[in-house]
Amino acid sequence: MEPNSVYKKKLLPKNVQKIGFLLTAVGLIFGLLSYLIDAHFAMSTYLFTYAFLVSIAVGGMLLFALEYVVGAEWSVPIRRVIEVTASLVPVLLLLVIPLLLHIKDLFHWAHNDVVQNDAILKAKSPYLNIQFFIIRAVGSVLLWYLFYFFMTKNSRKQDETGDQNLTKKNIRLGAIFIPVFAITITMNAIDWIMSLEPHWYSTIFGVYFFAGSVLASLSVVTIATVLLRENGYLHPEMVDDHYFSLGALLFAFINFWAYIAFSQYLLIWYANLPEETFWLLHRWEGGWIVVSLALIIIHFVVPYAVLLSQPAKMDPKRLKFVAVWILFAHFIDLYWLVMPNMHAEKFSILSIILQFAFPTAAVGVLVLVFYYGVNRQNMVPVGDPKLKKGLKFRL
Numbered sequence: 001m002e003p004n005s006v007y008k009k010k011l012l013p014k015n016v017q018k019i020g021f022l023l024t025a026v027g028l029i030f031g032l033l034s035y036l037i038d039a040h041f042a043m044s045t046y047l048f049t050y051a052f053l054v055s056i057a058v059g060g061m062l063l064f065a066l067e068y069v070v071g072a073e074w075s076v077p078i079r080r081v082i083e084v085t086a087s088l089v090p091v092l093l094l095l096v097i098p099l100l101l102h103i104k105d106l107f108h109w110a111h112n113d114v115v116q117n118d119a120i121l122k123a124k125s126p127y128l129n130i131q132f133f134i135i136r137a138v139g140s141v142l143l144w145y146l147f148y149f150f151m152t153k154n155s156r157k158q159d160e161t162g163d164q165n166l167t168k169k170n171i172r173l174g175a176i177f178i179p180v181f182a183i184t185i186t187m188n189a190i191d192w193i194m195s196l197e198p199h200w201y202s203t204i205f206g207v208y209f210f211a212g213s214v215l216a217s218l219s220v221v222t223i224a225t226v227l228l229r230e231n232g233y234l235h236p237e238m239v240d241d242h243y244f245s246l247g248a249l250l251f252a253f254i255n256f257w258a259y260i261a262f263s264q265y266l267l268i269w270y271a272n273l274p275e276e277t278f279w280l281l282h283r284w285e286g287g288w289i290v291v292s293l294a295l296i297i298i299h300f301v302v303p304y305a306v307l308l309s310q311p312a313k314m315d316p317k318r319l320k321f322v323a324v325w326i327l328f329a330h331f332i333d334l335y336w337l338v339m340p341n342m343h344a345e346k347f348s349i350l351s352i353i354l355q356f357a358f359p360t361a362a363v364g365v366l367v368l369v370f371y372y373g374v375n376r377q378n379m380v381p382v383g384d385p386k387l388k389k390g391l392k393f394r395l
Helices: 014-037 039-069 076-086 089-100 112-116 119-124 130-161 165-192 205-230 241-271 274-282 288-307 316-341 349-354 357-376 387-391
Strands: none
Touching: 014 039, 014 349, 014 357, 039 076, 039 089, 039 130, 039 165, 039 205, 039 316, 039 357, 076 130, 076 205, 076 241, 076 357, 076 387, 089 130, 112 119, 130 165, 165 205, 205 241, 205 316, 205 357, 241 274, 241 288, 241 316, 288 316
16 A cells, blocks of 8 residues: 555644744743843843744754755655744744844944954954844855745655655755754854853864754654654654654654763863853853753753663654653753853842743744644655655664
């Protein structure tokens, strides 16, 4: 029996859309309240929320491109889940606008009088200036969108035509996108996060953000794959073996993230250079020491232990738990990267509560992206010539 004769498209219920709108509305309302109380604080919380969504969206695009370039078969039945994750990219075109309007509120280097009196910032000004920053920010999002548009267009068109040349086109586009991804994700990590403390620098920071981005996107894909399969939205011939590679990739990138994080820490600690150590000292003072130590356990020890055994990598319940846990850990990681730049005297009980406003809206946006993504297209690439082999994948 042909795979496309067994699969039947199924729409997500309206309640999913309502939940998405509710979370987005509540988050935006309280985010606006936060902005009215303290614009700088609100935009800082918006910044790490934007970085969170960028990591998921662009990480999803990388997985989308790799799926074609490496010629994987096991992932064909879940490729549409990866595509829907990447469909967050067009939303970034809107989400980046508030940040571009508040560059001076967020970045020390954006003030000419400060730059003129600081030799280090003056030397960095050919790169760290508002005009070039905007060009990089908008240009990178537009590049991501163009690759997303053409690759998804080819993928969906193949459902109708079955044309194998469309796979070849996406292989070429994917191969071009991978180096584009490497450059733009590093650039965005440096621009939006590292330049918050422009005297500090790290040659490994782009790789650090890349590792977290792949983990975040893999987690979203894992959660969505398990939930959609459990509720009959994916191909009925899929088995638990299809989860194994998702679990294995999560485990691999948990270790990779930890390796890069430790490498960055070790090099800064060993060199003991004042222009580098101050960044870590900001995160090793006051209450931030608790977050720094907790991050080791939350982002590495727990997911490592949960995913260590082979059966765990294809256990749906365990995968759902660890994927949600990793997303939470990634959120804490970005919070740890951005928020120590805030002055302690600006924190209050109300501000601590309101800093979760924009992240709540981000969850709502993710729910809406999946609602419209799942309902707009087949969740199985029925025209892909590798689908039959992919469904027969077994360990």
